Amino acid sequence: MMKYVPVVLLVMTLGLMSARDVAEGYQVGDVAMDFSLKNIDEGMVSLKDYSDKKGAIVIFTCNHCPYAKMYEQRIIELDKKYASMGYPVIAINPNDPTQEAEDSFEEMQKRAKEKGYTFPYLVDGTQEVAKTYGATRTPHVYLLKNDGGKFTVAYIGAIDDNHKDAKAVTKRYLEDAIQQLDAGKKVETNFTKAIGCTIKWK
Amino acid sequence: MPTKRHFGVLLKKYNFISSSTADVFLPEESWITLGSVFRLYVSMYRFLFILLFNMPLVVQAQEAVTIVKFEDLHKELSAQSDSATVINFWATWCKPCVKELPYFEEYHRAHPEVRMLLVSLDFSEEVEKVNTFLAKKKITIPVVLLDETDYNSFIDKIEPTWSGAIPATIFLRGKKRIFVEHELVEGEIDLLIQQLNRIPE
Incomplete structure (x- = not known):
């Protein structure tokens, strides 16, 4: 009987894993949950703190991922450009730091200081926010629109079409979406995909 | 022996x-x-x-990694074969990918009849790093490096349910297909191949 235990465990793990393969989380148009997450300054940040803004750019990102690193500077620039327009960046690190030491709270504080982050960099310790949103990789962007206090999802996906070279970008997926949203137009491309690092689930 | x-x-x-x-x-x-x-x-x-x-x-030694564009890979993906084909998307910097790599290598050596291809998403400028890594890990599975930027334009063509996170693996046999977007555990490749074979024609 005991010899079947590993097999049963394996099948159970497979079951759990394939459940995660099914596309869950938000779709464009859904109302995003509020959260209260710890920021690198030890304070708590919630979406309701942004109720006077037009929206927010929620980006699931982290320290260790090469793709996230390549977008660091672009995320800083996005905040500089769009925070004043009413769309500030909220960065959230969903990774389990026991799997990636580089993604620990202390390392997040260090990186934000080095790079001069102008936006909150939050810890999703329970990973509940990432799971509810349906984030799978870093970086993974959710552009939210403030609908009278309710934040609805307006765009999900990539920042642009060239991770390697910001100067060679031809399609600015996120910026186009923000501009269309701000102009009261329909967001034409409201969902894109990109290669990224898997979120390190607990 | x-x-x-x-x-x-x-x-x-x-x-x-x-x-x-x-x-x-x-x-x-x-x-x-x-x-x-x-x-x-x-x-x-x-x-x-x-x-x-x-x-x-x-057991053939790994040749230097070939850098390919999406079109080349697409041909490989649409080539229908009677034998099973396993295509794994990975990168040297992706820890879960590196962790599951030995399972692929082990399976490849034990089942030469199953076609295998590793698609590296490392950056083309760092192809030497990939070559060194493969030699160190004694990987004999053929490896290509996909050198593309606008991922959104082709991820769906590879697999519509793929979010873009790696590791991701496709199991193919003729028109039968299984896609997984997670780190495989020991013995899982074998199970998935069996599952693939059980899919009705």
Whole structure:
């Protein structure tokens, strides 16, 4: 009987894993949950703190991922450009730091200081926010629109079409979406995909 | 290992017969006979040498990684084959990918009839890093490096349910297909291949 235990465990793990393969989380148009997450300054940040803004750019990102690193500077620039327009960046690190030491709270504080982050960099310790949103990789962007206090999802996906070279970008997926949203137009491309690092689930 | 050893014995035996019989019976003077005995030893050692240093080559060594564009990969993906094909998307910097890599290598060595391809999403500027990594890990599965930027334009063409996170693996046989977007555990490749085979035609 005991010899079947590993097999049963394996099948159970497979079951759990394939459940995660099914596309869950938000779709464009859904109302995003509020959260209260710890920021690198030890304070708590919630979406309701942004109720006077037009929206927010929620980006699931982290320290260790090469793709996230390549977008660091672009995320800083996005905040500089769009925070004043009413769309500030909220960065959230969903990774389990026991799997990636580089993604620990202390390392997040260090990186934000080095790079001069102008936006909150939050810890999703329970990973509940990432799971509810349906984030799978870093970086993974959710552009939210403030609908009278309710934040609805307006765009999900990539920042642009060239991770390697910001100067060679031809399609600015996120910026186009923000501009269309701000102009009261329909967001034409409201969902894109990109290669990224898997979120390190607990 | 017993098969290899058995093969080695046969080779030595073959060498002993083929190179020595002619040599031993040709010479009439003793010093030539001594020479032929010497030659016999040399040829035996030569075969032993070939055996020792060439046997590992039965398992083919990894060739340098080829850099490809999406179109090349798409051809590979749409090539229908009666045998199972496994395509794994990975990168040297992706920890879960590196963790599952030995399972692919193990399966590849045990099941040469299953076609395997590793698609590296490392950056093309760092192809040497990938080559060094593969040599160190003794990976013999063919590897290509996908050099693309606008991922959104082709991820759906590879697999509509793929979010873009790696590791991700496709199991194909004819029109049958299984896609997984997670780190595989030991024994899972075998299970997934069985699952693939059970899908009705």
